[in-house]
Amino acid sequence: MTSLLAILIGCLYAAAIYMMLRRSVVKLVIGLILLSNAANLLIFTAAGLERGVPPLIEEGQQVIAGTAADPLAQALILTAIVIGFGVLAFAVVLIHRACEVVQTDDMNEMKGTD
Amino acid sequence: MDLTLLVALPVILPLLFGAVSLVMLNNHNVQRWLGAIGTASILIAACALLWQCREQGILVLEVGSWPAPFGIVLVADLLAAIMVLLAAITGFATALYSLKTVRKRFERFGYYPLLHLLLAGVNGAFLTGDIFNLYVWFEVLLVASFALLIQGGERAQMEGAIKYVTLNLLSSALFLTAIGLLYGLVGSLNMADIAQRLTQVEDQGMVTVVAMLFLIAFSIKAAAFPLFFWLPASYHTPQVAVSAIFAGLLTKVGVYALYRVFTLIFNAEVEFTHNILLWMAVLTMLTGVLGAAAQFEVRRILSFHIISQIGYMMLGLALYTPLALIGGVFYIMHHIIVKANLFLVAGLIYRLRGSFELKRLGGLYKDHPGLAVLFLIPALSLAGVPPLSGFFAKFILIKAGVEVHAWWAVGIALLVGLLTLYSMIKIWNEAFWKAVPEPAPAIPAPGRNGLLYWITGSLAAMTIAIGIFAEPIYQLAQQAAAQLLNPQLYINAVLGADSL
Amino acid sequence: MTPRFNMRSLILNTGATLLLPLLILFSLFLLLRGHDEPGGGFIGGLVAAAAIALKLFAEDYRAARTILRVHPLQLVGVGLVLAAGASLPAILVGENFFTAQWWTLDLPIFGSLKLSTPLIFDIGVYLGVIGTVLTVVFTLAEAEHS
Numbered sequence: 001m002t003s004l005l006a007i008l009i010g011c012l013y014a015a016a017i018y019m020m021l022r023r024s025v026v027k028l029v030i031g032l033i034l035l036s037n038a039a040n041l042l043i044f045t046a047a048g049l050e051r052g053v054p055p056l057i058e059e060g061q062q063v064i065a066g067t068a069a070d071p072l073a074q075a076l077i078l079t080a081i082v083i084g085f086g087v088l089a090f091a092v093v094l095i096h097r098a099c100e101v102v103q104t105d106d107m108n109e110m111k112g113t114d
Numbered sequence: 115m116d117l118t119l120l121v122a123l124p125v126i127l128p129l130l131f132g133a134v135s136l137v138m139l140n141n142h143n144v145q146r147w148l149g150a151i152g153t154a155s156i157l158i159a160a161c162a163l164l165w166q167c168r169e170q171g172i173l174v175l176e177v178g179s180w181p182a183p184f185g186i187v188l189v190a191d192l193l194a195a196i197m198v199l200l201a202a203i204t205g206f207a208t209a210l211y212s213l214k215t216v217r218k219r220f221e222r223f224g225y226y227p228l229l230h231l232l233l234a235g236v237n238g239a240f241l242t243g244d245i246f247n248l249y250v251w252f253e254v255l256l257v258a259s260f261a262l263l264i265q266g267g268e269r270a271q272m273e274g275a276i277k278y279v280t281l282n283l284l285s286s287a288l289f290l291t292a293i294g295l296l297y298g299l300v301g302s303l304n305m306a307d308i309a310q311r312l313t314q315v316e317d318q319g320m321v322t323v324v325a326m327l328f329l330i331a332f333s334i335k336a337a338a339f340p341l342f343f344w345l346p347a348s349y350h351t352p353q354v355a356v357s358a359i360f361a362g363l364l365t366k367v368g369v370y371a372l373y374r375v376f377t378l379i380f381n382a383e384v385e386f387t388h389n390i391l392l393w394m395a396v397l398t399m400l401t402g403v404l405g406a407a408a409q410f411e412v413r414r415i416l417s418f419h420i421i422s423q424i425g426y427m428m429l430g431l432a433l434y435t436p437l438a439l440i441g442g443v444f445y446i447m448h449h450i451i452v453k454a455n456l457f458l459v460a461g462l463i464y465r466l467r468g469s470f471e472l473k474r475l476g477g478l479y480k481d482h483p484g485l486a487v488l489f490l491i492p493a494l495s496l497a498g499v500p501p502l503s504g505f506f507a508k509f510i511l512i513k514a515g516v517e518v519h520a521w522w523a524v525g526i527a528l529l530v531g532l533l534t535l536y537s538m539i540k541i542w543n544e545a546f547w548k549a550v551p552e553p554a555p556a557i558p559a560p561g562r563n564g565l566l567y568w569i570t571g572s573l574a575a576m577t578i579a580i581g582i583f584a585e586p587i588y589q590l591a592q593q594a595a596a597q598l599l600n601p602q603l604y605i606n607a608v609l610g611a612d613s614l
Numbered sequence: 615m616t617p618r619f620n621m622r623s624l625i626l627n628t629g630a631t632l633l634l635p636l637l638i639l640f641s642l643f644l645l646l647r648g649h650d651e652p653g654g655g656f657i658g659g660l661v662a663a664a665a666i667a668l669k670l671f672a673e674d675y676r677a678a679r680t681i682l683r684v685h686p687l688q689l690v691g692v693g694l695v696l697a698a699g700a701s702l703p704a705i706l707v708g709e710n711f712f713t714a715q716w717w718t719l720d721l722p723i724f725g726s727l728k729l730s731t732p733l734i735f736d737i738g739v740y741l742g743v744i745g746t747v748l749t750v751v752f753t754l755a756e757a758e759h760s
Binding site: 118119122126129130132133134135136137138139140175176177178179224227 | 699713714
């Protein structure tokens with residue numbers, strides 16, 4: 001399962017970079033979305049996969065019996081998703097405005113400040 | 115009062131002031147007052163923090179009473195405290211400068227709340243002792259900087275912002291990737307804990323891979339070679355006050371992160387990692403200064419110089435000797451003040467002449483000799499002319515380079531200093547010395563610029579003071595560098611002396 | 615201000631009017647149960663923001679702004695004040711910054727009510743999320759209109 005996920009993550013990174021290299025700014029945003037998803041999935045995988053064992057302590061116990069999924073990695077992903085959501089919302093608004101001002105979505109036309 | 119509370123103040127104060135001024139969105143006067151008072155209070159807190167850090171050593175605050183390494187810690191060692199103080203100075207100067215220069219329209223779109231949020235993000239990044247928390251603060255400051263960057267909505271701003279946003283998000287994604295892999299390796303997020311556990315990891319090759327990911331992520335943020343393109347494309351587009359605080363602070367957060375990570379965590383394979391850093395440092399210096407030579411707009415010249423200066427700071431880290439780190443810390447102190455000052459002077463030039471283009475400027479020395487002096491001080495300091503702050507910063511670094519026989523790095527550092535002088539003289543000749551070009555450009559109605567002169571003058575005075583009192587500043591940098599070179603101090607402060 | 619396309623639908627309009635109070639109530643429910651069970655300020659805030667966004671789709675930008683009464687950024691401000699302010703009570707009682715404080719209120723009919731700084735923090739998050747999401751939605755809607 002881990003190696004399957006690893007391949008999937010690799011594909012996501014590759015697709016993200018490919019999309020970011022296109023000329024259209026809309027595809028650029030899609031690339032960014034893929035990239036943040038890939039990173040989140042990577043944290044999930046790197047922290048170790050455990051199936052069907054939520055990190056819950058049994059009634060009357062002090063510690064978790066046996067192995068359990070790592071809750072910290074999931075907390076990280078949750079935070080990263082929220083942050084990614086905020087930042088991407090901003091990116092979408094920015095690109096919407098930029099397309100309005102520049103009248104195109106072609107990156108090649110946006111070289112005025114280079 | 116509990117001492118450790120001081121560590122939280124530089125983060126919580128701007129957050130609170132920013133939040134209150136967001137609530138007061140429609141009341142511009144309250145916002146302006148909060149901007150000035152808020153940044154002033156951060157400045158006081160930062161001074162107190164640095165003072166206590168010198169007295170007491172590394173200060174640690176366990177947020178929410180959750181013990182390290184499980185909870186989030188805020189750690190103030192000398193480097194962090196120095197950076198917080200520099201951020202506070204820049205923030206205060208910018209907030210005061212904004213009182214005069216920021217248009218009503220931008221105030222309505224939350225200029226001051228964003229400024230506070232930016233400072234909160236910057237200070238949070240300096241003080242956190244948790245690698246994921248560092249990522250969160252990076253994002254906080256990025257979001258604030260995105261919004262500040264596009265205020266005004268002009269075409270150039272949009273074009274610049276797209277590059278800025280894309281490359282910074284790419285760097286954030288790489289940073290997150292690196293955190294994920296690191297967490298997979300050691301199972302901890304507390305930087306002190308990571309540093310300890312990394313020595314026990316068997317697969318040291320993987321550690322180096324993660325180190326390289328961090329290097330790429332942070333060097334994009336620091337605008338180091340080869341991924342610096344976003345900086346000259348965007349930094350000259352927003353209003354001058356925003357440019358100034360960006361130029362002073364943002365890339366330095368990336369540099370700080372490099373310093374933190376490559377002294378505390380990845381210090382095992384110095385030969386490999388710091389050698390790459392050395393190459394990057396040298397190329398960063400060179401490309402930055404050459405880029406500046408080709409520009410003829412004041413803010414663009416200054417933007418390219420940020421890049422070349424980042425190279426010097428990285429040089430200090432790359433050489434990784436006590437003296438080199440002292441030089442690096444000294445350089446950061448000198449650079450933040452000088453760079454913010456130069457941008458603020460550029461803003462004054464614009465107010466007096468209505469242009470940033472060297473071709474359309476001229477005659478400023480004759481008309482405004484005071485401004486000419488205010489420009490010359492930071493400009494010469496940037497180029498490293500004695501006895502100003504830049505001279506000592508460069509001198510320490512070059513001496514450190516000579517000590518380890520890194521001749522070519524030393525040679526290039528000297529050459530870059532010379533080329534910096536060339537750029538500064540170019541601005542001087544074109545904007546101040548030559549006659550007003552024909553046809554004379556329309557000069558905007560003179561406003562009252564007294565406050566702006568005072569601000570730039572105070573920063574210039576600080577530059578001179580760093581030069582004159584180089585000895586105590588050197589000692590401060592020495593103590594900070596000593597802490598960096600002995601990561602066990604940091605680890606003990608966070609985890610307790612009997613860890614391991 | 616007439617929309618370019620007439621998107622008004624009677625079904626959506628009536629549905630939105632009926633759903634709006636329900637969704638807001640549901641969002642408050644999610645917010646309050648969040649401490650020990652699934653839910654919390656973030657999800658509650660998203661639901662509340664979705665309710666107001668629904669109003670925007672069913673009617674128009676103005677109607678949505680009217681229900682909110684304040685600028686969404688001000689909501690973010692209030693949320694941030696609450697969230698950051700939740701760190702302060704711990705200092706007053708001499709504990710570490712941001713340590714959770716719990717107070718139990720004894721009410722005559724309902725029994726005891728537990729209040730805490732994490733709850734204040736969560737309410738702050740709730741308001742902050744509503745404000746942020748609506749700022750983005752309104753910005754896009756405004757651009758569509760002009």
